[in-house]
Each structure stands twice: as C-alpha cells, then as structure tokens.
Amino acid sequence: MRTLLVALPATLFCGSAVAQPANVPPAPTTTPPADSRPAPTNVLGAEYPRVTDDGRVVFQLKAPQAQRVQADIMATKYDMVKDENGVWAVTTPPLVPGFHYYQLVVDGTSMNDPSSHAYFGVGRDFSGIEVPEKGVDYYLPKDVPHGQVRTLWYRSTVTGDWRRCLVYTPPDYDASPSARYPVLYLQHGSGEDETGWTEQGHAHFILDNLIAEKKAVPMIIVMEKGYAGRAGQAPPSAAPPTVANGTIRVGGRPGGMNAFGEVVVKDLVPFVDKTFRTIADREHRAIAGLSMGGNQACQIALANLDTFSWLGMFSGTGIGLSTAPFDPKTAFGGAFADAESFNRRVHLVWIGLGTAEPNPFPGSIKAFKESLDKGGIRYVAFESAGTAHEWLTWRRSLNDFAPRLFR
Amino acid sequence: MRTLLVALPATLFCGSAVAQPANVPPAPTTTPPADSRPAPTNVLGAEYPRVTDDGRVVFQLKAPQAQRVQADIMATKYDMVKDENGVWAVTTPPLVPGFHYYQLVVDGTSMNDPSSHAYFGVGRDFSGIEVPEKGVDYYLPKDVPHGQVRTLWYRSTVTGDWRRCLVYTPPDYDASPSARYPVLYLQHGSGEDETGWTEQGHAHFILDNLIAEKKAVPMIIVMEKGYAGRAGQAPPSAAPPTVANGTIRVGGRPGGMNAFGEVVVKDLVPFVDKTFRTIADREHRAIAGLSMGGNQACQIALANLDTFSWLGMFSGTGIGLSTAPFDPKTAFGGAFADAESFNRRVHLVWIGLGTAEPNPFPGSIKAFKESLDKGGIRYVAFESAGTAHEWLTWRRSLNDFAPRLFR
Numbered sequence: 155m156r157t158l159l160v161a162l163p164a165t166l167f168c169g170s171a172v173a174q175p176a177n178v179p180p181a182p183t184t185t186p187p188a189d190s191r192p193a194p195t196n197v198l199g200a201e202y203p204r205v206t207d208d209g210r211v212v213f214q215l216k217a218p219q220a221q222r223v224q225a226d227i228m229a230t231k232y233d234m235v236k237d238e239n240g241v242w243a244v245t246t247p248p249l250v251p252g253f254h255y256y257q258l259v260v261d262g263t264s265m266n267d268p269s270s271h272a273y274f275g276v277g278r279d280f281s282g283i284e285v286p287e288k289g290v291d292y293y294l295p296k297d298v299p300h301g302q303v304r305t306l307w308y309r310s311t312v313t314g315d316w317r318r319c320l321v322y323t324p325p326d327y328d329a330s331p332s333a334r335y336p337v338l339y340l341q342h343g344s345g346e347d348e349t350g351w352t353e354q355g356h357a358h359f360i361l362d363n364l365i366a367e368k369k370a371v372p373m374i375i376v377m378e379k380g381y382a383g384r385a386g387q388a389p390p391s392a393a394p395p396t397v398a399n400g401t402i403r404v405g406g407r408p409g410g411m412n413a414f415g416e417v418v419v420k421d422l423v424p425f426v427d428k429t430f431r432t433i434a435d436r437e438h439r440a441i442a443g444l445s446m447g448g449n450q451a452c453q454i455a456l457a458n459l460d461t462f463s464w465l466g467m468f469s470g471t472g473i474g475l476s477t478a479p480f481d482p483k484t485a486f487g488g489a490f491a492d493a494e495s496f497n498r499r500v501h502l503v504w505i506g507l508g509t510a511e512p513n514p515f516p517g518s519i520k521a522f523k524e525s526l527d528k529g530g531i532r533y534v535a536f537e538s539a540g541t542a543h544e545w546l547t548w549r550r551s552l553n554d555f556a557p558r559l560f561r
Numbered sequence: 562m563r564t565l566l567v568a569l570p571a572t573l574f575c576g577s578a579v580a581q582p583a584n585v586p587p588a589p590t591t592t593p594p595a596d597s598r599p600a601p602t603n604v605l606g607a608e609y610p611r612v613t614d615d616g617r618v619v620f621q622l623k624a625p626q627a628q629r630v631q632a633d634i635m636a637t638k639y640d641m642v643k644d645e646n647g648v649w650a651v652t653t654p655p656l657v658p659g660f661h662y663y664q665l666v667v668d669g670t671s672m673n674d675p676s677s678h679a680y681f682g683v684g685r686d687f688s689g690i691e692v693p694e695k696g697v698d699y700y701l702p703k704d705v706p707h708g709q710v711r712t713l714w715y716r717s718t719v720t721g722d723w724r725r726c727l728v729y730t731p732p733d734y735d736a737s738p739s740a741r742y743p744v745l746y747l748q749h750g751s752g753e754d755e756t757g758w759t760e761q762g763h764a765h766f767i768l769d770n771l772i773a774e775k776k777a778v779p780m781i782i783v784m785e786k787g788y789a790g791r792a793g794q795a796p797p798s799a800a801p802p803t804v805a806n807g808t809i810r811v812g813g814r815p816g817g818m819n820a821f822g823e824v825v826v827k828d829l830v831p832f833v834d835k836t837f838r839t840i841a842d843r844e845h846r847a848i849a850g851l852s853m854g855g856n857q858a859c860q861i862a863l864a865n866l867d868t869f870s871w872l873g874m875f876s877g878t879g880i881g882l883s884t885a886p887f888d889p890k891t892a893f894g895g896a897f898a899d900a901e902s903f904n905r906r907v908h909l910v911w912i913g914l915g916t917a918e919p920n921p922f923p924g925s926i927k928a929f930k931e932s933l934d935k936g937g938i939r940y941v942a943f944e945s946a947g948t949a950h951e952w953l954t955w956r957r958s959l960n961d962f963a964p965r966l967f968r
Contacts, residue, residue: 197685198754198788219669262626265672272679272686278604279679279686295714295723305710305759307702316702328836331738347605352712381605429735 186212187245193270195253195284200269209248209285215258215267216241224259227283231259250510251287252546253354255280273353277345282354291363293356293549298366299325303358308425312416314385317378319422320348321430322358324365324372334431336438336560337374339418339462340552341447343470348379354545360552370556376426380443380450382413415454419461440559442466442504444548449474456489459499464559466504467522468551469515469543477517482529493530503533504555508547510540534558593619594652600677602660602691607676616655616692622665622674623648631666634690638666657917658694659953660761662687680760684752689761698770700763700956705773706732710765715832719823721792724785726829727755728837729765731772731779741838743845743967744781746825746869747959748854750877755786761952767959777964783833787850787857789820822861826868847966849873849911851955856881863896866906871966873911874929875958876922876950884924889936900937910940911962915954917947941965 190204190212202214213225213232218240224231225244234242255275257264266272272279304321324335340357342350351357357375364370418441427434441462443451448470455462456472473480482490490496503526507519526533536554541547597611597619609621620632620639625647632639632651641649662682664671673679679686711728731742747764749757758764764782771777825848834841848869850858855877862869863879880887889897897903910933914926933940943961948954 197681198786199684215670217670260670260672261668263622263624263667263672264675265667265670266675266679266686268671268673268685272673274604277606278675279673297716300714303712305712307707309704379605 193283194286195271195273195282196269197271202269203267203283205283205285206245206248209251211246211249211283211285212243213246213258213267214241214243214269215260217260220260222259222261225256226259226264227254227256234258249285250540250542250544250546251285252541252544252549253282253284254544255282257281274347274349275345275354287546292553293360293363295359296363296366298362300362301325301327301358301365303352306425306429308421310382310417310421312384312413312420313382317382317417317421318348319379319426320352320377321426322352322361322375322377323430324374325362326372327374327431331431333372334433335372335374336440337376337426337430337432338464338556338559339376339378339422339439339441339451341378341380341441341443341450343443343445343447347381348377351375351377355549355552357549357552360549361556364553364556371560373556373560374426374430374432376422378414378418378422380414380447382417384413384416387413414450415457418454419458423461436461436463437501438560440464440466440502442468442552442555443470444468444551445470445543453486455500456486459489463500464502465500466502466506466551466555468506468548468555469508469511469519471505471519471522473518473522473525475514475518477514477521479521479525479528482525482531485525490526490529490531497530497532502558503531504536504558505533506536506538506547506551506554508538508541508543510542511547512543515543600690601693602678602680602689603676604678609676610674610690612690612692613652613655616658618653618656618690618692619650620653620665620674621648621650621676622667624667627667629666629668632663633666633671634661634663641665656692657947657949657951657953658692659948659951659956660689660691661951662689664688681754681756682752682761694953699960700767700770702766703770703773705769707769708732708734708765708772710759713832713836715828717789717824717828719791719820719827720789724789724824724828725755726786726833727759727784728833729759729768729782729784730837731781732769733779734781734838738838740779741840742779742781743847744783744833744837744839745871745963745966746783746785746829746846746848746858748785748787748848748850748857750850750852750854754788755784758782758784762956762959764956764959767956768963771960771963778967780963780967781833781837781839783829785821785825785829787821787854789824791820791823794820821857822864825861826865830868843868843870844908845967847871847873847909849875849959849962850877851875851958852877852950860893862907863893866896870907871909872907873909873913873958873962875913875955875962876915876918876926878912878926878929880925880929880932882921882925884921884928886928886932886935889932889938892932897933897936897938904937904939909965910938911943911965912940913943913945913954913958913961915945915948915950917949918954919950922950 186204187206189207192201193203193205204212215223217223223234223242232244232246234244236242258267267281270281270283273282301322301324306319306321307316310317340351365372439462441451441455448467449472452467452472455465538547538550593611594613596614599608600610600612611619622630624630630641630649639651639653641651643649665674674688677688677690680689708729708731713726713728714723717724747758772779846869848858848862855874856879859874859879862872945954945957
C-alpha cells in the first residue's frame with residue numbers, strides 16, 4: 155500500500171475532453187461559424203479561439219512559415235489547415251464543457267496560444283480554454299456581495315524562503331470587524347499552483363454565490379502552492395508527475411514536495427491565524443484539495459487531527475494513484491483504527507469524482523471508499539455527471555462540499 | 562497639440578535592453594557558465610533561462626524539428642544554436658538590469674518560453690526575464706511587515722460589466738481597524754494590465770520597504786486595467802499601439818479606451834472609498850501611471866482636480882507621444898491657466914524618465930516640462946540613470962514618488 159505523499163497528475167489524464175469521438179475529419183475553416191463567440195479565457199480583445207453554441211472550438215494561428223500546425227487539447231491533436239495568408243485554423247468537435255488546458259503545436263514544438271490567457275498548470279504558464287456550461291452560473295460573478303482574494307507573503311521556517319499564498323475573505327469580512335470565521339485550506343492539483351482555484355476554479359465566485367444564498371456559512375479560504383522542500387534541499391519543482399513502467403516520478407527532485415505538510419502546520423496555519431480573524435481551533439478548520447491536493451489534504455489531515463476536523467478529497471485520495479485497498483486498522487498511522495472515535499472527531503470526510511474520469515481515478519477512489527467501508531469510516535460520496543479529471547468536476551465538488559462545512 | 566488620450570507604447574520602444582552593442586557574434590553554449598543561475602522569473606524548478614553575474618542570459622529550448630530558433634528581446638534577436646539533442650541555446654551579451662519582455666522565435670513564429678513565467682504585457686501573457694540589479698533590494702521581499710494585494714471585482718455603471726482591480730493595503734491595515742489611509746491610483750502602461758505593477762513592478766514590496774523605513778506614509782494603492790469602452794460599444798482591446806506613417810493606432814477599436822476616466826471617477830473611486838477605510842477627499846488622493854498610464858493619470862487628474870491633488874507621470878505625460886510644446890494657458894481645458902492657483906491646489910506634479918529611454922520619450926517629456934516652465938507650473942523632475950523604457954525605471958520612479966505623497 156502506498157501512503158507516501160504521491161502526486162496525482164491533475165492534468166496528465168485529461169485526454170478525454172472530447173464529448174464524442176471524432177470519427178469524421180475535423181472541418182477546418184477560417185470564417186468562424188455564425189453562432190461562435192470569443193472564449194471567456196481569451197486575452198482582452200482577442201477574437202480567437204471562438205466557441206460555438208454546441209461547444210466546438212475554432213482555433214487560429216498565423217504562422218506562414220510553418221509546415222504543420224496542430225491544436226493539442228491534453229494529447230488529443232487536431233490538424234489545422236493553412237489559408238493563403240498563412241493563417242492556420244481548425245474547428246474541433248464539441249468539447250466537454252469546462253476548462254481545458256491546451257497548446258498549439260508548430261512543426262513539433264508546443265507553444266501557448268498568444269490569444270488565450272496563460273494559466274499555471276502542467277508545471278508552467280499554459281494556455282487554457284473555457285467551454286461554457288449551458289444554463290449554469292454558480293461559478294460566475296453575479297450581482298451579490300463579493301469577497302476579496304488577497305495575495306500575501308509569509309516566511310516559512312521550514313523551507314527558509316518567502317512563500318505566497320492566496321486568501322479568500324468573505325463579503326462581510328471588512329464590514330464586520332469583530333466577527334471571526336472558520337477556515338478552509340484548499341489545494342490545487344499537480345503541476346498547478348496557488349492561483350489555480352481562483353483563476354481556473356472560480357472558487358471565490360462559487361463562495362460568493364453560496365454565501366449570498368445562505369447555502370454556505372461565510373468562511374476564509376487559504377490557497378498555497380503546495381510544493382515545498384526543506385531549507386537547504388534542492389528547490390521543489392512544479393513539473394507534473396510522469397508515469398513510466400508503473401513508476402510515478404513526482405516533481406523530478408528528491409525532497410521536492412515532502413515538506414508541505416510541515417509548512418502547513420508549522421508556518422501557514424499560525425500565519426493565517428495571526429493575520430486573519432479566524433476561529434483558531436480544529437472544529438473550525440477544514441482541508442481539501444483536488445487530485446494531488448486531495449492526496450495532500452488526506453495525508454495532512456490524518457497526521458494532524460488536532461488541527462483539522464473536516465476533510466475533502468476531490469478526484470484524489472490518500473492512496474494516490476494506487477487502486478489497491480488499504481487496511482484501515484494500520485494505514486495512515488492508524489488514524490482510522492478506532493472508527494467510532496474517528497467518526498466522532500472528524501465531522502466530514504467528503505470524496506468526489508467525475509463520472510468521465512479516466513483510469514486510475516475511478517478504481518483508486520473506489521478502493522479508497524471500500525477500505526473506509528471496511529473500517530466503518532463514515533464519508534460522503536459525490537459524483538459529477540459527465541465530467542472528467544478537470545476543473546468543472548472540481549468547481550462542482552467545491553459547490554457541494556463547501557455548504558456542508560462548519561455546521 | 563495633442564491632448565487626446567493617446568497610448569504610449571510601454572513596450573514597443575524597449576528595443577535597447579542590451580547594455581553594450583553585440584559586435585561579436587553571440588557565443589552559444591549548451592553548458593551554462595559557472596557563474597549563472599536560474600532567472601528569478603522562471604517557473605518553479607526551471608533551470609533555464611539562466612543569468613550570469615554580469616547580466617548575460619542563457620536561453621534554451623528543445624525544438625528538434627526547427628530550422629531556426631532565436632531569442633527576441635524586444636526586437637533584438639539572438640540566433641540560437643542547436644546541439645545533437647535538438648536543444649537550441651544562446652548566451653546574450655550583458656543586458657541592462659531589470660525586467661525585459663521577450664519571446665522565442667521558432668521558424669518565424671514567436672512563442673512564449675515555457676520555462677519563464679508569463680506576464681501580461683504587449684497585449685497578452687508574454688515571457689519576461691528579470692536581470693537582477695546588483696546591490697539593490699528596495700523592490701525585493703525583506704524581513705519587514707508586509708501588506709496585502711487584494712483582488713476585487715466591482716460592477717462599472719459606465720462599461721456595464723464586472724471589472725477587476727488590485728488593491729494594496731499597507732501592513733498595519735487590518736491591525737488598525739480605526740485608521741484611515743490616503744490612496745494612490747497607479748496605472749500600468751499600454752498593452753499591460755492591472756497585474757503589471759505588482760508582478761513586473763513589485764510595487765507592494767517597494768511600499769512595504771518604504772513604510773518599514775518610515776520613508777513613506779502608509780497608503781492604499783489601487784491598480785485597474787485601464788481599458789474601458791462604454792456599455793454597448795465594442796469591447797476595448799489591450800493590443801499595444803502601433804505606429805505607422807506617423808499615425809498612432811491605439812487598441813485597434815474606436816472607443817476602446819476613452820471611458821477610463823469616467824470609470825475612475827464614477828465607479829472606481831466611490832467603490833474604493835466604500836470598501837476601504839480611505840480618507841475620502843482630494844487632499845488624500847493621488848494618481849500616477851507609467852507611459853500610457855502617465856498620460857491617463859495626467860488627463861484624469863487635470864479634468865478632476867476636485868478629486869485628485871497629487872500627480873505622477875512616469876515616462877509618459879499628458880501630451881502622449883508628441884514632442885511639441887503646448888500652450889499652458891489653453892491646454893488641458895485651461896487647467897494650467899492660473900499657475901498660482903494650480904500650484905496651491907496641486908501638491909505635487911512629478912515627472913520621471915530613464916536616461917536611456919528611446920525617442921520620442923526624452924523629447925516628449927522635455928516639451929511637457931518646458932511648457933510647464935513657461936506656464937509657471939511647479940513640478941519635480943526625476944531621472945533614472947542608465948535605464949530605458951522598462952520596469953526598472955518605473956520601480957525607481959515609484960520609489961522616489963511615493964515618499965513625497967501625502968505629507
């Protein structure tokens with residue numbers, strides 16, 4: 155059984171962004187379909203990429219000297235066709251709604267699309283495209299009171315350097331100077347960083363909307379970059395994990411990530427409790443994450459049950475990529491051994507998965523849940539219909555998870 | 562005389578990042594110089610680009626199929642050389658210290674360097690590299706109390722959409738719940754956005770350090786994206802201005818930017834005064850900007866002297882790219898006509914320039930200052946020795962300007 159802090163590749167396994175197989179050749183075009191509009195992820199003023207009503211995406215790139223240009227949406231490649239002006243274009247089949255990382259491949263070299271905003275994912279600033287989900291606005295800005303997303307710097311005694319974290323404060327935070335709030339620590343996936351949950355995930359808008367509808371209690375959310383090597387060690391890498399011959403390589407360096415739990419408990423939680431008006435006890439502290447972040451959240455919570463009492467795992471659990479069940483009596487330092495005590499102390503164990511997620515996620519999460527069942531550990535299971543290992547699954551996860559906290 | 566809101570190209574004129582002309586062919590290498598280290602602008606864990614002690618930069622890109630690869634630092638191009646593994650590399654001559662936008666050009670197609678963070682500049686997310694300035698730390702994080710950079714969303718009645726602004730709050734803001742603070746509105750340059758002053762400019766660290774040394778009074782800084790079309794008009798574009806046949810084209814669309822002054826006065830200032838503990842009067846409100854932002858600051862301040870009483874223009878003034886003097890009796894709606902009154906009401910007019918800036922900036926700023934002299938308008942002139950039209954000039958500008966405010 156693997157209980158090491160193993161990174162789940164948030165992005166390596168997203169290959170299946172296409173809603174239906176492309177059995178017909180793509181239909182390239184340089185005149186956009188009438189029902190298309192610029193993607194919400196475009197840079198200001200960029201007309202391409204465009205998204206049609208049914209979720210097809212029109213990509214375009216000017217590259218007169220290139221011999222071959224492709225749009226690469228997480229390993230599904232679409233050949234683009236050049237017009238007389240050297241402008242390459244392709245229209246994809248309908249894509250799954252949600253946020254997808256992608257690249258343009260020019261004669262074999264992958265590059266960002268200059269027309270799309272870059273999002274930190276896959277270990278670097280990477281093009282992303284949002285295919286809007288019809289009739290859904292829980293993650294969009296609405297005419298409700300808005301919180302703030304604050305960027306803060308703190309010095310870590312563990313890593314010996316300055317670290318950046320992002321902190322969401324709820325709408326009434328400044329206006330209620332004597333109020334104190336519970337805190338959710340919320341982690342991104344492998345290859346992403348502390349900006350993922352707001353830039354890609356819209357966590358701040360999700361919470362604004364939940365709080366406005368009184369579906370969630372006002373809370374603070376803390377997002378950290380999640381990579382941490384101890385002072386004196388080689389710096390960690392955000393490179394996504396690679397899987398070869400059944401071996402997972404994380405980050406590329408020894409010690410690159412194994413100090414994160416220590417950073418959270420020794421540096422981050424005290425910094426947040428000192429800086430914000432928190433309710434600084436375990437009853438009012440939750441930790442959750444997606445994919446690799448779900449693994450981190452599980453590992454950190456179980457090793458620190460005096461600090462956390464609410465746990466969320468979005469498309470990733472404490473067993474990483476393993477699909478083998480664990481022994482609840484001995485795993486995780488025996489945290490699950492006394493189910494009655496665990497169920498009393500830990501107010502929520504929440505486990506989510508998209509129904510379209512590729513292997514090994516369905517099997518891994520099934521194994522984790524079955525192991526909890528065997529041990530008599532109570533948990534809430536959530537399924538996101540039709541979504542894969544990507545941000546739409548995780549927005550829905552947060553939207554279901556956050557209302558259950560601190561009640 | 563040009564008093565229209567004309568964009569100054571913050572980035573189009575930065576071609577001269579090279580400290581000394583490259584009369585010898587570049588010396589490509591795939592083994593980095595011993596005195597080189599990864600640039601501070603790299604993504605986590607990236608070994609390239611590297612910067613040497615004397616400011617040379619080693620770029621590297623794997624592109625086995627490419628025929629020609631170049632590093633393009635604001636129009637100065639360095640040919641890279643391919644090794645047997647398909648890895649291209651070049652070592653530049655020493656560059657001017659500071660922050661430089663750049664691209665890699667693969668067979669004629671410009672792309673971001675996957676190893677560098679992307680910064681919003683030149684109208685899109687664009688690679689940037691920091692060449693450290695020796696012995697200087699006023700813009701680096703230090704062991705002093707740190708403020709926060711808050712991201713907020715507000716609805717603009719002028720543009721009819723949700724807009725994002727960044728707000729720096731000084732270190733003692735949350736700890737002093739009854740204190741009120743003066744506000745500096747601080748604008749980026751053309752092609753950049755509201756993230757420029759923190760990501761590229763390090764404005765938050767500059768203020769943290771000034772406040773810790775009691776060189777500046779604690780203040781709030783507001784940064785907005787600066788592009789605004791009225792509701793119902795075509796959306797504005799952040800595309801950088803182009804100059805052809807003596808004609809400046811800004812943003813590419815009519816009306817794309819001309820509503821920004823209105824947004825500031827009707828929406829942004831009231832939103833900030835409602836949201837933060839400001840001292841909400843003209844005596845405690847400053848506006849400044851760089852390049853295009855200096856033009857905006859000048860236009861907005863002079864048209865709203867009941868709102869602002871401190872003005873900073875960093876490498877850009879109210880006459881845009883013009884080098885023709887103006888008539889202080891009639892220009893800017895007559896704001897300078899009564900010098901005695903202007904000098905009494907406006908507490909600071911601050912004009913800065915790097916000594917290595919290319920045309921038309923030296924001539925334009927000279928013309929502006931001479932016109933002020935002619936009109937008897939008091940101002941402070943600042944020169945940044947040896948720096949060009951780039952962020953090192955503007956960090957130095959802020960470091961000189963901020964201490965003069967609100968005293």
